[in-house]
Amino acid sequence: MFWHYKAKGGDMDQWLGLLRSLAIYHNPVTLWAWRGFYREILSPGDLVFDVGAHVGTRARAMRRAGAHVVALEPQRLFTRYLRLTLPKDIVLIEAAAGKAADLAQMAVSSRHPTVSSLKAGFVTDAAEVPGFAHVRWDKTEAVRVITLDSLITEHGLPAYIKIDVEGFELEVLSGLSHAVPMISVEYLPGFQDLTLAVLERLDQLGHYQFNPVRGERGGFLWQEWRDSAALRDWLASLPADAPSGDLFARLAV
Numbered sequence: 516m517f518w519h520y521k522a523k524g525g526d527m528d529q530w531l532g533l534l535r536s537l538a539i540y541h542n543p544v545t546l547w548a549w550r551g552f553y554r555e556i557l558s559p560g561d562l563v564f565d566v567g568a569h570v571g572t573r574a575r576a577m578r579r580a581g582a583h584v585v586a587l588e589p590q591r592l593f594t595r596y597l598r599l600t601l602p603k604d605i606v607l608i609e610a611a612a613g614k615a616a617d618l619a620q621m622a623v624s625s626r627h628p629t630v631s632s633l634k635a636g637f638v639t640d641a642a643e644v645p646g647f648a649h650v651r652w653d654k655t656e657a658v659r660v661i662t663l664d665s666l667i668t669e670h671g672l673p674a675y676i677k678i679d680v681e682g683f684e685l686e687v688l689s690g691l692s693h694a695v696p697m698i699s700v701e702y703l704p705g706f707q708d709l710t711l712a713v714l715e716r717l718d719q720l721g722h723y724q725f726n727p728v729r730g731e732r733g734g735f736l737w738q739e740w741r742d743s744a745a746l747r748d749w750l751a752s753l754p755a756d757a758p759s760g761d762l763f764a765r766l767a768v
Contacts, residue, residue, distance in 0.1 A: 529592050529625045541570045548733030549576035556697070556763075557582050561674035564666060566612045566687055569629060571597050573677055574605055585670050587612055589621060589658035590631060606670070611680070613660040614689040622652045633658070634682035634709075644705030644755060662690030675699070679761070682706060684713045694721035697765045702727070704757040707750055713762075714743050723764040730758050740765065 549572060557563065559581030565574045568586035570593065578584050586601070588594050589611040597607050611633055613619065622638050623631040631652070632638070638652045663676065675697040678687050684700045698717065702710045717723050724740035727749070741749075746762070 531626055537570055541572055545572060545731045545733075546576060548731060549573060550579045550733075552728075552733035553577050553580040553582070557675060562671055564663070564670075564673045564676045566663075566676060567679040567681075568597060568607070569593055569679070571601050571605075573679075574601065577675075577677075578602060578605055582674075585666060585673075587661075587666075589633075589660075590623065590656065608661070608666075610659040610661045611683070612663055612666070612678075612687045612690060613683070614662070614686050615660070616662060616665065617660040619658055619660050620655045621658045623654050623656050624652045625654065626651070630681050631656075632681035632683060633660075633686070634680075637682040640706070644703075663687065664690055664692055667691075667693060677761075682709050685709065685716055688713065688716045688720070691720065694766060697763065698723075699728075699761045699763045701759060702750070702762050703759045704750075704753040705755040707753075710750060710762070711747065714746065717764050718743055722767045724767050726763050726765075727760055728763060729760040735763070 553576050557577060557580045561582045563577050563582045563584055565577065565584055565586040568574050568588040571586065574584045574586045583604075585606040585608065586597070587608050587610055588597060589609065591609070594607065594609040601607060611619065611621070613633065619633050621631055621633050667673070672693060673695055676695055677699050678684050679701045680687055681701070682703070688700075700710075700713050724742060725746040726735045726737050726740050727746075728734065729736060
């Protein structure tokens with residue numbers, strides 16, 4: 516039903532964007548890598564939040580590790596896909612996370628929907644960043660915004676929060692007032708100022724140690740977790756055209 520509807524009446528660029536995301540993120544190799552990774556860092560029964568679920572790759576992998584998953588995705592096309600394809604025990608919420616409950620305008624790239632963003636100025640700044648020259652943000656979409664604190668009130672304190680929101684990570688963390696055992700945020704080497712602001716916010720929330728994951732490999736870069744000063748040095752060494760990835764932060768024991 517979903518596929519027939521989109522092919523018949525949907526916007527072709529959006530359709531191509533969904534197919535592109537599925538090819539990149541929802542292939543067997545990527546799914547296998549993340550399933551193995553999350554089995555190592557999560558325990559059965561853990562509550563986790565997936566903020567920016569997109570096509571649900573991480574949500575599915577975390578569920579396979581035995582976690583109870585609450586997934587947030589604001590883009591309507593992707594929430595339609597997720598409603599039809601996610602396991603029914605994953606809680607899906609059509610919303611973004613931010614500093615306060617609101618209705619906001621998201622800049623959407625139909626053909627490259629992974630870089631759709633709520634971050635003010637992200638589209639303008641991206642024009643100067645390697646890897647974004649081919650991207651066109653062709654429309655805006657009104658999306659509901661909720662806070663991580665409100666999610667915690669409703670569902671409980673998670674063991675882990677995954678955040679992948681294209682430059683909006685600081686705003687997401689500004690809606691969180693609780694230290695969480697583990698958090699991951701996307702890093703974009705061409706937007707180091709945004710990542711450094713996120714690290715400052717994490718330092719405010721708790722005493723965290725860090726470890727990067729490059730791309731979709733599903734494995735930590737370092738054998739030992741490092742402090743925020745060491746992470747800042749590593750980030751400063753990255754060229755602007757280096758691959759993006761995830762920074763994992765865990766509360767120090």
